[in-house]
Amino acid sequence: MECSEVAPHHQKDSVKVAVNIRPLITPELLLGCTDCVTITPGEPQVQIGPHVFTYDHVYGSKSSPSSLIFEQCVHPLIDSLFCGYNATVLAYGQTGSGKTYTMGTNYTGEANCGGIIPQVMETIFKKVDALKDGTEYLIRVSFIEIFKEEVFDLLDASHAALRLDSGYVAKAAAPSRVPIQIRETVNGGITLAGVTEADVKTKEEMASLLARGSSSRATGSTNMNSQSSRSHAIFTISLEQKKVFSASDKLACNDYNILSSKFHLVDLAGSERAKRTGADGLRLKEGIHINRGLLALGNVISALGDEKKRKEGAFVPYRDSKLTRLLQDSLGGNSRTVMIACISPADSNAEETINTLKYANRARNIQNKAVINRDPVTAEMQRLRSQLEQLQTELLFSRSGSAALEELQLLQQKVSLLELKNSELNHELKEKELSCDQLAQRALAAQLEKDRLMLKLESARNGKSWDAIENADTDQDVDIMKNYILKIQQLEGELMRQKFSTTCKNGLDDRFTMEKDLLLDDLSSGCELGTPDASSEVDEEKEREHSSMQDKLDNELQELDKRLQQKEIGRYWGYQFYITSHKTYTQQGGDTNPRQRLAR
Ligand SMILES: Nc1ncnc2c1ncn2[C@@H]1O[C@H](COP(=O)(O)OP(=O)(O)OP(=O)(O)O)[C@@H](O)[C@H]1O
DSSP states (O other), rough: OOOOOOOOSEEEEEEEEEEOOOOOOOHHHHTTTTTTOOOOOSSSEEEEEEEEEOSSSSEEETTTTTTTHHHIIIIIHHHHHTOOOOEEEEEBBBSSSSSSHHHHHTTOOOOOOOOOHHHHHHHHHHHHHHHHHTTEEEEEEEEEEETEEEETTTOOOTTOOOETTTTTEEGGGTTTTOOOOEOTHHHHHHETOOOOOOOEEHHHHHHHHHHHHHHOOOOOSSSSSSTOOOOOOEEEEEEEEOOOOOHHHHHHSSSOEEEEEEEEEEEOOOOOOHHTTEEEHHHHHHHHHHHHHHHHHHHHHHHHHHHHHHHHHHOOOOOGGGHHHHEEEEEEEESSSEEEEEOOGGGHHHHHHHHHHHHHHHHTOEEEEOOOOOOOHHHHHHHHHHHHHHHHHHHHHHHHHHHHHHHHHHHHHHHHHHHHHHHHHHHHHHHHHHHHHHHHHHHHHHHHHHHHHHHHHHHTTTOHHHHHHHHHHHHHHHHHHHHHHHHHHHHHHHHHHHHHHHHHHHHHHHHHHHHHHHHHHHHTTTTOOOOHHHHHHHHHHHHHHHHHHHHHHHHHHHHHHHHHHHHHHHHHHHHHHHHHHHHEEEEEEETTTTHHHHHH
């Protein structure tokens, strides 16, 4: 996988906070509520009464459209996920403020269901599809809810939902629902014992699990929301990536490139006031649990968001609730996190909205420490390998004294500086090469244009009308080209002939010398001096040989001429193709139209 970002192994990230303001909904309009939230134009700033809050992004109302949340806040987290970082999106807000709507946790499987989670699924599988050639991917999902301070598996196949009364699905009451235990691993990580982690190969498989889990989630009707979520829901996508190396690459690359990262998509239950929600009985108990969980979350956010406390290493009460235990990594830990504070603009909700905005404002100060999650064994191998290399070099240099060690460090620094410089220069070189190519192309086009204009000028001087010049354009181009090519052919042919005749002459001279020497040898070795007749026979014989040699060379020359001609014809048609494309470009309004240029 190509990681677009140069990721340091360990990086400090503050929690990003976006505010999403939903429009006034029918019940609020029926009650005559008005919009009490103001946006500072061009700023991610929200004002309500005398309170002004600034965030990383503000969506809805008169600000950017909510549809941009995914592209601006969530898409970068998916890129991080593929680089091996954990990521979290957390929707927080008062009951009925639009958390479930924003996250898409009420997914029913319909194609155009909005919401963040369906878009995350789509993007992840598109990315996997694009990158699968060099990497093996293993994707798993789990979906849990924290209902009345117990964790339940929403993908548990054995759980049958019981629809009890109007609008309330009492899944938690079903006898088959066994709560899941939270376990802590030796290195302080949190796991859920026996939770369903379903392997998924396609977006459709993942979507059907989301739809199944969503339908199993505890919801109920309150005065504030007819479909109020009564639990905190966490949809987790685990991604494991393994680079696929060829046998030779494997030796060179060391096989430690296994990354495993998790994306938590959290839809919290809404904070609520019993008086306003009209909750009593069961619903009141739920509300108490919801508020207790959110209070614990608020305390964690306060502890982490207070810079002084953080510097003093103050205690963070993660253990106060199951919600905060499960979100330990997302807040102040190993994750890149975005919190979406959902608010209603209705004046009747002003007090709750201010609380949400304060909560969200504190969350902005939380510093996370995201790290690339390598497979532990391979990460250890990599660490040991680099340690070994370091020790080997140190040993080598320590044998030649401490001055050498310093020299080594200096050299290492120099090497890294040079590597940096080198990559910069390479980049520059590539850019220069590109611009050179472009300039060469432009020069060629300009030359062609110049020739064409010269021709037109010549025709105009000869008294031809403009129309006749324009119509003759093509034929004249072809004629010019033909003439050029013929001339080149002739010149090349002449040159070849010259070369051959020189070679041939030299060859014949050599041969004559050789034969003459042979004859003289024969004569001197006792042959009688030939009569005038005999000498003329020798001459004739030589002449025949000479002329047959001449014929042979002529044939070869002709053959070469023929080949040369074929080559030139090929080149000619290539050039014709260039002219035709160039013409099409010009006709489509390209800048090389001679008329336009002349007009200028
Ligand atoms: N951006 C929006 N545009 C239009 N309607 C919205 C928007 N956001 C929320 N709504 C509507 O507001 C109502 C409450 O939304 P939703 O159920 O998502 O709130 P919630 O915060 O999840 O509530 P709860 O905490 O009680 O579960 C729903 O009827 C929903 O359709």
